Amino acid sequence: MEDTKVSELICNEGSPQWDLQKLNNLFLPVDVADIARIPLSIQAPPDRIVWHYDKHGVFTVKSAYRVALQLTFGDEDGSSSSSANPSMLWRLIWNATVPTKLKIFAWRVAHDILPTKSNLIKKGVDMQELCMFCGDTTESALHVLVMCPFAAATWDISLLTRHAHQVRCNTMNDWLREMLGSTNKAQRDHIITLLWAIWGNRNTLLWQGVQRSPHDVVAFAQQYVHEFITVNGTSSKVTNWVRDAVRWAAPPSGRLKINFDGAFDPTSGRGAVGAVARDAEGGFVAAMV
Numbered sequence: 001m002e003d004t005k006v007s008e009l010i011c012n013e014g015s016p017q018w019d020l021q022k023l024n025n026l027f028l029p030v031d032v033a034d035i036a037r038i039p040l041s042i043q044a045p046p047d048r049i050v051w052h053y054d055k056h057g058v059f060t061v062k063s064a065y066r067v068a069l070q071l072t073f074g075d076e077d078g079s080s081s082s083s084a085n086p087s088m089l090w091r092l093i094w095n096a097t098v099p100t101k102l103k104i105f106a107w108r109v110a111h112d113i114l115p116t117k118s119n120l121i122k123k124g125v126d127m128q129e130l131c132m133f134c135g136d137t138t139e140s141a142l143h144v145l146v147m148c149p150f151a152a153a154t155w156d157i158s159l160l161t162r163h164a165h166q167v168r169c170n171t172m173n174d175w176l177r178e179m180l181g182s183t184n185k186a187q188r189d190h191i192i193t194l195l196w197a198i199w200g201n202r203n204t205l206l207w208q209g210v211q212r213s214p215h216d217v218v219a220f221a222q223q224y225v226h227e228f229i230t231v232n233g234t235s236s237k238v239t240n241w242v243r244d245a246v247r248w249a250a251p252p253s254g255r256l257k258i259n260f261d262g263a264f265d266p267t268s269g270r271g272a273v274g275a276v277a278r279d280a281e282g283g284f285v286a287a288m289v
């Protein structure tokens with residue numbers, strides 16, 4: 001079979017025709033039907049290896065890379081509501097000035113393959129499904145990274161993407177397309193790093209029981225990018241991410257401070273509010289929507 005050539009599957013008595021008996025011996029019926037539909041040249045050219053993703057049939061690393069991108073971000077994104085170029089999202093992620101592990105993290109976010117409670121339950125893991133921050137909603141990637149009041153407060157503190165949690169979308173893939181497709185490079189670095197920091201904070205809460213404030217998460221992300229840019233000597237501008245005008249201040253000892261934000265859509269008549277309560281050390285206490 002390995003040494004069989006296509007020409008051996010063709011009868012050349014008279015006009016060239018596929019040898020159906022050989023095809024049926026070698027292939028499944030569904031494949032035989034497809035092969036038999038391929039028209040044959042009357043010139044009977046010699047066999048040669050063809051890379052059918054290239055119009056000249058020649059294999060190149062560049063064309064293989066393009067196919068890999070299409071396989072990764074093309075077909076399976078067909079259900080996305082975005083009409084953007086399928087590989088656009090991957091290019092935006094890959095060109096970010098962030099460590100490779102953050103790019104891979106963003107790629108996993110885009111494909112919804114983070115081990116969120118929602119995904120683990122889908123795989124049969126028996127566990128409690130609610131978000132650890134608000135205790136109100138199933139922990140999906142979109143919820144814990146963007147929509148949860150804790151995440152929303154984190155994005156809100158962040159200077160460059162204040163309305164990140166108000167982007168209308170149903171999946172993290174759509175959210176990433178919207179956010180990364182409408183921002184500049186420094187903002188994209190910020191968005192990817194802050195997503196990673198929010199997820200890291202979630203893991204710290206899950207595995208170590210340590211709760212940080214939204215402000216601390218933003219400050220950590222900003223410091224992380226600053227150090228990466230400094231160490232790597234890139235020309236990217238270090239931007240202050242934290243809104244100075246509303247820099248969060250802790251309440252007096254023994255008291256809680258509650259910060260809230262709201263949004264109203266006049267077309268649908270629907271609105272929502274969210275709130276986060278923190279103590280004198282800035283520790284997260286509770287959240288609600």
Ligand SMILES: [Zn+2]
Binds near residue numbers: 132133148149
């Ligand atoms: Zn939540």
